[in-house]
Structure formats: structure tokens, C-alpha cells
Amino acid sequence: MRHGKYPLIVTFLVPPVLLYVVFVVSPYLQTFQISTTDWLGYSADANSVGMANFKALWNDDYVWNALKNNAILLALVPVLTIVLGLFFAAMLNMGGRKGRAGVSGVRGSSFYRTVYFFPQVLSVVIIALLWKEVYHPNKGLLTSALNGVGLSAPTWLGDPKTAFWCVLAVMIWSNVGFYVVLFGAAMSAIPKEIYEAVMLDGASRLTTLWKVTIPLLWDTVQVAWVYLAIFALDGFILVQLMTNGGPNFSTDVIGVRMYDTAFGSETKFGYASAIGVVMFFLTLTVAVLALRVSKRDRIEYS
Amino acid sequence: MNRRDILRRTAAAGLLATPAAGLLAGCATGGGGDDKGDAGTYKGTKSEQNPLGVAEDAPLEVVIFNGGFGEEYAKAHEAMYTEKYPKAKINHSATQEISKTLQPRFVDGTPPDVVNNSGAGQIDFNGLVSQNAIADLGELLAAPSLDIPGKTVKDTLLPGAVEVGSYDGKFLVMNYTYTVYGIWHSTKLFTERKWEYAKTWDEHIALCKQIKAAGIAPWTYAGLHPRYMSWPLISTAIKFGGPSVATAIDNLEPNAWKSDAMKAAADAWHQIVKDKYILEGSSGLDHKQSQTAWCQGKAAFISCGSWLESEQKDVTPAGFNMTVQPTPSLGSGDKLPFEAVRGTAGEPFMVPAKAKNIAGGLELFRIMLSRKGAQDFTKKVSSLTVVAGASEGVELPFGLATVVKALDASGSNGFNWVYNNYYRKLERNLVDAACGEFFSGRIGPAEFLDQCQKGADSIAQDSSIKKYKRAV
Numbered sequence: 001m002r003h004g005k006y007p008l009i010v011t012f013l014v015p016p017v018l019l020y021v022v023f024v025v026s027p028y029l030q031t032f033q034i035s036t037t038d039w040l041g042y043s044a045d046a047n048s049v050g051m052a053n054f055k056a057l058w059n060d061d062y063v064w065n066a067l068k069n070n071a072i073l074l075a076l077v078p079v080l081t082i083v084l085g086l087f088f089a090a091m092l093n094m095g096g097r098k099g100r101a102g103v104s105g106v107r108g109s110s111f112y113r114t115v116y117f118f119p120q121v122l123s124v125v126i127i128a129l130l131w132k133e134v135y136h137p138n139k140g141l142l143t144s145a146l147n148g149v150g151l152s153a154p155t156w157l158g159d160p161k162t163a164f165w166c167v168l169a170v171m172i173w174s175n176v177g178f179y180v181v182l183f184g185a186a187m188s189a190i191p192k193e194i195y196e197a198v199m200l201d202g203a204s205r206l207t208t209l210w211k212v213t214i215p216l217l218w219d220t221v222q223v224a225w226v227y228l229a230i231f232a233l234d235g236f237i238l239v240q241l242m243t244n245g246g247p248n249f250s251t252d253v254i255g256v257r258m259y260d261t262a263f264g265s266e267t268k269f270g271y272a273s274a275i276g277v278v279m280f281f282l283t284l285t286v287a288v289l290a291l292r293v294s295k296r297d298r299i300e301y302s
Numbered sequence: 303m304n305r306r307d308i309l310r311r312t313a314a315a316g317l318l319a320t321p322a323a324g325l326l327a328g329c330a331t332g333g334g335g336d337d338k339g340d341a342g343t344y345k346g347t348k349s350e351q352n353p354l355g356v357a358e359d360a361p362l363e364v365v366i367f368n369g370g371f372g373e374e375y376a377k378a379h380e381a382m383y384t385e386k387y388p389k390a391k392i393n394h395s396a397t398q399e400i401s402k403t404l405q406p407r408f409v410d411g412t413p414p415d416v417v418n419n420s421g422a423g424q425i426d427f428n429g430l431v432s433q434n435a436i437a438d439l440g441e442l443l444a445a446p447s448l449d450i451p452g453k454t455v456k457d458t459l460l461p462g463a464v465e466v467g468s469y470d471g472k473f474l475v476m477n478y479t480y481t482v483y484g485i486w487h488s489t490k491l492f493t494e495r496k497w498e499y500a501k502t503w504d505e506h507i508a509l510c511k512q513i514k515a516a517g518i519a520p521w522t523y524a525g526l527h528p529r530y531m532s533w534p535l536i537s538t539a540i541k542f543g544g545p546s547v548a549t550a551i552d553n554l555e556p557n558a559w560k561s562d563a564m565k566a567a568a569d570a571w572h573q574i575v576k577d578k579y580i581l582e583g584s585s586g587l588d589h590k591q592s593q594t595a596w597c598q599g600k601a602a603f604i605s606c607g608s609w610l611e612s613e614q615k616d617v618t619p620a621g622f623n624m625t626v627q628p629t630p631s632l633g634s635g636d637k638l639p640f641e642a643v644r645g646t647a648g649e650p651f652m653v654p655a656k657a658k659n660i661a662g663g664l665e666l667f668r669i670m671l672s673r674k675g676a677q678d679f680t681k682k683v684s685s686l687t688v689v690a691g692a693s694e695g696v697e698l699p700f701g702l703a704t705v706v707k708a709l710d711a712s713g714s715n716g717f718n719w720v721y722n723n724y725y726r727k728l729e730r731n732l733v734d735a736a737c738g739e740f741f742s743g744r745i746g747p748a749e750f751l752d753q754c755q756k757g758a759d760s761i762a763q764d765s766s767i768k769k770y771k772r773a774v
Contacts, residue, residue: 038766040432040433041405041408041409042429042435043408043434044409044411136586136587136591137584137586137587138583138587138600143583155583155585155742158525158526158583158584158742159586160739243526244526246526246734247525247526247735248736248738248739249735260731263405264730265426265726265731266426266428266429266727266767267426267429268766271766
């Protein structure tokens with residue numbers, strides 16, 4: 001049957017590879033090519049301008065401002081999401097006081113599990129609109145709550161000082177649920193014997209989490225890190241729908257800049273492609289770095 | 303996914319890239335269309351009955367922006383077209399995403415015949431014009447009007463209608479509606495409280511004080527789209543310094559934003575910020591939210607165009623009776639009288655240069671610009687058209703009737719600016735951001751004008767943006 005192997009492989013492999021080439025690789029390559037032109041998007045003509053778009057990018061304050069915001073997101077979103085995700089997952093899976101060896105969740109953990117997962121069920125667009133209303137400066141939930149206890153509230157999305165943090169909070173809120181489930185699943189795969197041994201040695205719950213659970217989850221955390229880092233470099237949908245980069249560019253991110261340059265206030269597709277190319281390399285670098293920095297020896301427990 | 307995978311994929315992509323880059327040069331940007339010539343286009347014989355040379359059996363594709371006006375009005379115009387040319391088949395579609403939907407078709411060289419390029423997803427006209435993507439509508443202007451005897455289409459239009467759609471002297475964009483920009487208030491509220499709209503700025507501030515004392519915020523605005531407030535501010539400056547203030551801004555003249563008139567206007571408007579005459583939290587509201595707060599009586603004034611009434615139809619209480627008024631005069635030294643108001647043609651329609659049925663597109667415009675077509679539009683969507691006098695005999699809703707009155711009073715003193723058409727980014731991004739800072743009180747008048755000027759300068763210095771000069 002040896003000679004029958006290749007037709008099979010080819011049949012199964014060619015369609016997905018072809019799709020991947022047509023819909024992923026080829027647009028990427030075209031983007032690289034378009035980024036060296038002055039294409040304005042509504043005619044077939046484009047002149048090659050070499051690296052001029054990239055030179056202009058280097059001097060574009062708005063792009064740097066957007067990159068700065070992405071950098072802050074990159075520094076905070078993964079860390080906060082993972083910490084919160086780990087904490088919640090730990091509480092749900094092994095936070096309970098009762099039960100043997102501390103390996104059951106807090107009371108009502110199945111309820112919380114569902115609640116945490118809610119945001120994941122909603123489409124990002126719904127999340128953005130929902131939070132836009134929560135942040136409504138006159139009758140939003142937050143303002144009403146603060147006013148209710150006699151505090152004055154900021155205008156949330158209307159103030160450059162608060163808008164960015166409001167969006168960041170939504171990013172974390174909408175992501176945590178998924179990682180609670182992800183970490184939860186990984187935790188339940190950890191053999192209970194390990195916890196029993198740890199308990200016998202008299203370790204506290206915090207020590208257990210820090211010294212046992214997290215090291216055993218490291219692979220999962222690493223994956224989460226890469227995903228979240230890529231997410232933080234994007235953030236396009238939430239920002240575009242909630243603030244469109246405003247007020248005064250305080251919530252601008254590189255994805256919004258790219259979109260605005262091609263489809264928004266201008267039609268500079270060549271320049272927007274150059275932004276896309278920069279994004280491509282940034283994302284790639286961040287993914288590689290995230291994997292490298294978090295690289296540790298793999299722990300096998302089977 | 304692990305690191306090795308990523309590296310392997312990158313390497314593979316890199317290998318692929320080298321030979322493929324050349325091939326791909328002909329992909330997204332190299333689409334067809336340039337050497338077809340006239341082969342695929344429809345042309346009929348010109349005659350007195352058919353001055354534009356419409357091929358009577360040629361299909362016509364129309365794409366409408368499905369926004370505040372909906373699409374029913376367009377279907378009515380299309381029905382008038384098929385009544386005239388029964389053999390023509392009309393392909394009608396409506397979308398809110400004009401640029402995303404149509405961009406590939408422009409590149410491909412197969413755009414629709416008529417595009418209503420409007421809304422947030424509008425294609426930047428600067429880009430379209432500089433790529434020669436729009437057909438010249440000059441022939442339409444010279445053609446006789448469909449049902450106003452003895453006049454060409456151009457003769458039937460309100461003043462300024464042709465100017466707004468012209469780039470370097472060529473009439474490329476048919477702006478169908480006539481929009482008046484002003485300050486709106488509820489007649490009901492003002493009658494109840496015995497307030498009267500103030501004609502000078504000092505009186506306006508005094509009135510604001512009175513309104514605030516009555517427990518109502520004098521002003522609100524769309525904090526998330528603060529460019530709405532640039533309209534009354536620039537209007538104040540133009541009324542103070544004359545129309546040349548607008549021409550300088552449109553032509554990107556150095557320091558146009560820092561002219562004495564602009565300084566005077568910015569100083570004046572700063573007063574409502576300083577004295578806290580703006581509804582608290584306005585800076586966090588979008589246009590709908592702020593307009594709704596205004597309709598609910600939480601604020602007395604709002605700046606908007608004459609589409610406001612139909613946009614707010616669902617939430618306006620009965621008897622609210624919104625009225626539009628010109629911006630108050632700064633003083634007796636104003637070059638234009640109080641009645642002068644900004645009126646301009648809006649709601650752009652175009653025929654792509656590579657459309658198959660250009661003559662059909664122009665003919666549809668001629669139908670829209672006929673008295674019958676214009677009256678039908680005004681009846682259906684409560685908005686004025688650029689056809690002079692076409693609203694006569696049509697019963698108008700309260701707000702629109704005040705728009706007509708304001709327009710009549712303004713007469714030949716009406717003014718306009720077009721920098722927002724020439725350089726979409728300047729208004730939508732740069733002036734918008736500056737207005738947000740200014741009207742929330744984070745910067746003062748001098749910094750506001752500086753920031754606007756910086757934006758204008760960045761457009762002026764960008765060699766990839768085509769520049770236009772306003773004739774008048």
C-alpha cells in the first residue's frame with residue numbers, strides 16, 4: 001500500500017494549502033508589494049515609490065502615538081488578563097475550603113464559571129456597544145453608581161485621561177472568561193496526587209498555586225501570552241466602535257490608523273499597506289519574543 | 303503553535319516571496335479596465351428628446367447609501383427612469399458601507415453607473431478625483447431641464463450647488479440635498495419660558511446665563527464627533543470677517559485658521575466653555591446621544607445641519623417644534639448680517655468614469671433634478687433639494703419650514719466652505735480632535751487655533767494629497 005500513500009496525502013493537503021496560499025499568503029505578499037507604491041485604491045494605476053512610505057511612517061507622529069498606545073496595551077493586557085484568569089480559574093477549581101486536599105472549587109463555582117464565560121459568547125461588536133452605554137456620561141451604569149454614592153464621575157470615553165483605560169478595561173473583561181476556561185481545563189488535567197502530596201507537606205493555598213499549579217500550567221500560560229500579545233497589537237474592533245481612536249487620538253491604535261488611512265478619512269492604500277507591513281513584523285517579533293522569554297523546561301507528569 | 307513553527311512558516315513565506323513578488327505585481331493593483339476603450343459602454347443617439355444620448359435598452363446599476371434618507375426615494379426616481387425607458391433594466395442596491403463594497407469594483411474597472419457616495423463609509427473625494435475615477439457631469443448641467451421649460455439643468459439649481467461639486471473647474475459631484483447649518487432650539491421650550499433667540503453674542507451669553515439659572519443646560523454637543531461645533535464657530539468667524547475667511551481656509555492659505563476673525567470667533571465661543579454653559583458629560587456623548595438629550599429638554603441649543611429633524615423623528619416629543627437659527631453676530635462690525643446662514647449642497651451622487659452607462663447615470667440625475675423628482679424626494683424624506691423652489695406647494699414639517707425661512711432671510715448673504723470636501727481628513731480627524739479639546743475646556747482659544755492650523759499645514763505639506771483652489 002505504500003504507493004497509495006501519496007495520492008491520499010495530496011488529496012487531503014492540497015485544498016487547505018491552496019486556500020491558505022490564496023487567502024493568506026498571497027494577500028500578505030501583495031501587501032508587501034503595494035506598500036512600496038503610492039496606490040490610492042480606486043484606479044488600477046500605482047507608481048512605485050520605493051521605501052518612501054516607510055520613511056513617511058517614521059516621521060508620522062500619529063503612527064507613533066498609536067504605536068505607543070499599542071505598547072501600553074502589550075505591557076498590560078496579557079499580564080492582567082493572565083493574572084486574573086489564573087486567579088479565577090484557581091478559585092473555581094481548587095479554591096474551596098471543604099473537600100479533600102483543597103482540590104474543589106469555591107461554593108457556586110459552576111455558576112461563576114458560566115458568568116465568566118458570558119463575554120465570550122457575545123460578539124465583539126455587542127460588547128463594544130454594551131460598554132459604550134455603560135460608559136454613558138449621564139445615564140450610564142458607572143456614572144449612576146458613582147453619583148449614587150455621592151461621587152462625581154469622569155466623562156469616561158469623552159476624556160483623553162480616562163478613555164484609554166476604559167477601553168483597556170473592556171479588553172481585559174472580554175478576554176478573561178476564555179482564559180479562565182482554558183486554565184481551568186489545564187488545571188483539571190493536573191493529577192490530584194500532586195496536590196495531596198503538597199497538602200501533606202503543609203503548603204498553603206497560595207504556595208500551592210505559586211509553586212505547583214502555575215509551573216505545571218506553564219505551557220498553557222505561554223500560549224495565552226502569545227495570543228494576548230497578538231490581541232494587544234490589534235484591538236481594532238473595540239477601539240473603532242467605542243472611540244474610533246479619540247478623543248484627540250488618545251485611544252488610537254495601529255490597526256485603526258491603518259483602517260482610517262485606507263477606508264476612513266483618506267484612500268492611501270499604499271501607505272496603509274506600509275502600516276500593515278510594519279504591523280506584520282511587530283506581531284511576528286512579539287510572538288517570537290513572547291515564546292522565547294517564557295521558554296522553560298517542559299514538565300511531564302504521566 | 304511553537305516558536306519553531308513560526309520560524310519555519312516565516313522562512314517558507316520568505317522563500318515564496320522572492321519569485322512570487324514579480325508575478326503578483328499584476329494582482330490587486332493591476333486589474334483590468336484601462337485599454338478597453340469605449341467598447342463596453344452604452345451610447346444612444348442624441349436628439350432633442352434625448353439630449354444626453356441615453357441608450358434606451360441599456361441596463362443601469364445604482365448603489366444608494368442606506369442612511370437617514372433610506373432607499374425608497376431612489377426607487378421612486380428609478381421608477382421614473384423606467385417609465386421613460388421601459389426597456390432599461392435597473393439594478394438597484396443599497397448599503398451603508400460604500401467604500402468597502404465598491405473599492406474592488408473601482409480597481410477592477412467595473413464600477414456601478416450611479417453611486418450615492420455618502421455616510422461614514424464614504425470614499426474620500428480627494429482620492430477619487432485625483433485618480434480621475436469620476437465622470438464629468440458638465441453635459442448634465444448644459445442639458446435642458448426635464449420639466450422646467452426653457453431652462454437648462456444648471457439654471458434650475460440653487461446658488462452654490464455647482465460650486466460644491468466642482469474640482470478644478472469641473473463639475474464632478476452632484477450634491478442632491480440642500481442643507482442649512484445653524485443653531486437649533488425648541489420653539490415650545492422657548493415660548494413656555496418666554497425666552498427669545500439672541501441675535502448678538504453678548505445677548506446670547508446673557509440668555510445662556512438665564513437658561514442655566516432655570517436649571518437647564520444652555521448647550522450640548524456631540525462630544526465624540528466634536529467637529530459639529532466647528533460649524534457654528536467658523537460661521538461666526540465668516541460673518542465677522544466676510545467670506546474670504548472661508549476661502550483662505552479652503553485654499554489652505556498659511557495661517558488661515560489664525561486670522562483675526564477666527565481668533566475673535568474662538569474667543570467668543572470659549573465663553574460657553576468657561577462659564578460652563580455646556581451640559582455636563584457632553585464630551586462623552588455621540589451625536590445621537592447628545593441630540594436625544596437635547597430633544598428631552600436637558601439642553602437648550604445644539605449645532606446641527608437640517609437633517610436633524612428627520613434624524614430625530616423617533617425621539618422628538620410632539621409639539622417640540624425645532625427651529626433653526628443663524629449664529630449670533632459678534633457685533634455691529636460684522637461684515638455679514640445676522641440672517642446670513644451657511645447653506646450648502648450635500649448628499650453626493652457621482653457617476654464613475656469607468657461606468658458602462660454614463661449617459662444613463664446622467665439621465666437619472668436629470669430626473670432627480672426635475673421638479674417632479676425633487677418634490678417627490680422632499681415629500682418622502684423631508685429634506686430640501688438643490689432644485690430652486692421645488693419645495694413650493696409641498697407641505698413641510700415644522701423644522702424644515704424654519705429651514706426654508708432661514709434660507710430666504712439669508713438670501714444672497716449665504717456662505718459656505720468646502721475644505722471638508724477637498725480634504726476629508728482635515729475636518730474628520732484633525733479639526734475634529736482640536737474641537738474636542740477646545741469644547742471640553744482642556745485647551746484655550748489660542749491653542750485650539752494652533753492645533754487646527756497645524757492640521758491644515760500637515761495637509762498642505764503632504765505631497766501625496768492633491769490640492770484644489772476654490773474659485774470664489
